[in-house]
Amino acid sequence: MQEKRGFWGSRVSFIMAVVGSAVGLGNVWRFPYICYENGGGAFLIPFVVAMLTAGIPLMILEFGLGHKMGLAAPMAFAEIRKKYEWLGWFAVLVGLMVMTYYGVIMGWCFRYLAYSINLQWGADPATFFNQDFLHLSSGIGDLGGIVWYILLGLFLCWACVFFCIIKGVDSVGKVVMLTVPVPVAILVIFIIRGVTLPGAVDGLAYYLTPDFSKLLEPKVWLAAYGQVFFSLSIGFGVMIAYASFLPRDSDITNNAVISSLSDAGISFMSGFAVFSALGYLAHTTGGSVSNVLNHGPGLAFVTFPTIINNLPFWASAFGLLFFMLLLTLGIDSAFSLVEAGVAGAIDKWKTPRVIVNGIVSFAAFIIGVIYTTNAGLYWLDIIDYYFTSYGLALVGILECIVLGYVYGTRRIREHVNKTSDFKIGIWWDICIKYITPAMLIWMFIQTARELISNPYSGYPAWAQCVGGWGLLIFMIVFAIVLSLFKSRDGKEI
Numbered sequence: 001m002q003e004k005r006g007f008w009g010s011r012v013s014f015i016m017a018v019v020g021s022a023v024g025l026g027n028v029w030r031f032p033y034i035c036y037e038n039g040g041g042a043f044l045i046p047f048v049v050a051m052l053t054a055g056i057p058l059m060i061l062e063f064g065l066g067h068k069m070g071l072a073a074p075m076a077f078a079e080i081r082k083k084y085e086w087l088g089w090f091a092v093l094v095g096l097m098v099m100t101y102y103g104v105i106m107g108w109c110f111r112y113l114a115y116s117i118n119l120q121w122g123a124d125p126a127t128f129f130n131q132d133f134l135h136l137s138s139g140i141g142d143l144g145g146i147v148w149y150i151l152l153g154l155f156l157c158w159a160c161v162f163f164c165i166i167k168g169v170d171s172v173g174k175v176v177m178l179t180v181p182v183p184v185a186i187l188v189i190f191i192i193r194g195v196t197l198p199g200a201v202d203g204l205a206y207y208l209t210p211d212f213s214k215l216l217e218p219k220v221w222l223a224a225y226g227q228v229f230f231s232l233s234i235g236f237g238v239m240i241a242y243a244s245f246l247p248r249d250s251d252i253t254n255n256a257v258i259s260s261l262s263d264a265g266i267s268f269m270s271g272f273a274v275f276s277a278l279g280y281l282a283h284t285t286g287g288s289v290s291n292v293l294n295h296g297p298g299l300a301f302v303t304f305p306t307i308i309n310n311l312p313f314w315a316s317a318f319g320l321l322f323f324m325l326l327l328t329l330g331i332d333s334a335f336s337l338v339e340a341g342v343a344g345a346i347d348k349w350k351t352p353r354v355i356v357n358g359i360v361s362f363a364a365f366i367i368g369v370i371y372t373t374n375a376g377l378y379w380l381d382i383i384d385y386y387f388t389s390y391g392l393a394l395v396g397i398l399e400c401i402v403l404g405y406v407y408g409t410r411r412i413r414e415h416v417n418k419t420s421d422f423k424i425g426i427w428w429d430i431c432i433k434y435i436t437p438a439m440l441i442w443m444f445i446q447t448a449r450e451l452i453s454n455p456y457s458g459y460p461a462w463a464q465c466v467g468g469w470g471l472l473i474f475m476i477v478f479a480i481v482l483s484l485f486k487s488r489d490g491k492e493i
Helices: 009-022 025-029 033-036 040-069 073-080 082-118 123-135 148-163 169-179 180-195 198-208 210-214 218-231 238-243 254-283 295-309 317-351 354-370 378-417 426-453 461-484
Strands: none
Touching: 009 169, 009 238, 009 254, 025 033, 025 218, 025 254, 025 295, 025 317, 033 040, 033 198, 033 218, 033 254, 040 073, 040 198, 040 210, 040 238, 040 254, 040 378, 040 426, 073 082, 073 238, 073 378, 073 461, 082 148, 082 238, 082 295, 082 317, 082 354, 082 378, 082 461, 123 295, 123 426, 148 169, 148 317, 148 354, 148 461, 169 180, 169 317, 180 198, 180 254, 180 295, 180 317, 198 210, 198 254, 210 218, 218 254, 218 378, 218 426, 254 295, 254 378, 295 317, 317 354, 354 378, 378 426, 378 461
16 A cells, blocks of 8 residues: 555655755846846845745645645645546646756756866857857747757756656655755855855845835736746646655644745845855946846856856856756656656556656657758747746646635645644635635736737747647646546556
8 A cells, every 4th residue: 555655765755855846047047137137135024925825835735735636736636526537647747848958058058068078159149049059049939959968968967867667756855955055055155155256245235235116016916926836846746745744743834934035045044145246247348237137047057157258267167157056956846747757646546656657758859850941949938937827827726726715725634734743724715715716817817918929039929829828738638538537546656
């Protein structure tokens, strides 16, 4: 029975794995920018409110569901009612789709580790990244050819993921004891180095100076809820799967609070490293922080190499550390997304882990090949936008409806309170049934309205359809098809 399914070796390894999944590349290249754009230090007010009313409640919800059912997302929802199994599959498919391009970004990091040794990106990192490295084509429809070293990097990423989860929580628990502390230590090094650079104070002022007038703008509160939801790896089925491997006497509430606040703290720390470095870059170039500000892949592969070029000493060492930081941040998020799907398949069909792991890894690798072409960055951009803006929000909305109204929050709350030191009350039910779905629906409608009036990044309609709505609809249909397959009898795995 359940003993054969496996448990986390310790509470520490579980929390490390959860924090590792939640803390990813977005903590470095998304949170600081969102904070700056939405009131600087004042943004922390809506961010904390969003964490308390959506982030932590949703984390408790997913932990509670996984722990109560003892199953990964697809079969956990099937335990509620068979017809909701597809929602669990849709959640893990959204995560796996994200992982198809996440792996390519990690492949870029592998290559840039080598480039760091002699600062091979040269004096113009932007031209190097777009032309010499990606060989970027003229548009999303011009695939060109496959860039072989990016393909190799993608393969290395999937090899790492495959072996990280080869023994389930047993191997994951060991890996995260290294891959979670290491990036935090590197981040501290960058903060110490960054705040001692000329111009760092100006950069930090951009990051932290509060603009309280922004709090009157609805979009700032929307950004806070969006950041919390996307940052915690909620809605991918990851937290449900991870919690399903917890011992029966585990403290759900404390684990959720510790994990959520750890993610928030690391996000906030990242801002110090990023903006102190941006302040230094502005100082050396004679411009302003707003002129050198960047986010997403541009921050990692253009702005930071430029900053590293200008460091007075140990530039190569800091280049190696920076891309090691991105790799160690990314690997935990990467294999957690895959583990959610692998665990779901094992729960349903009782297939040996190595076979499921191999099938999922190979299929995702093949899908990821499109990102290794000359148009790869365009496809990465559009699929990331649709799956994180719409796919993830849709999972969250449906999850709140099914668990809040069909299954009932009271049943999960009572289960959570049985083993938790801190008891959650009716406030939690209100968050799950009203506040969180309302915010997610608002986010979904607002982003959809913006998309209608202004197509994302000017991509042609056919690309928006293929890489956006069309792919999302296909994933929903595929999730329904998976739910229609019969599972093997019994609960053992």
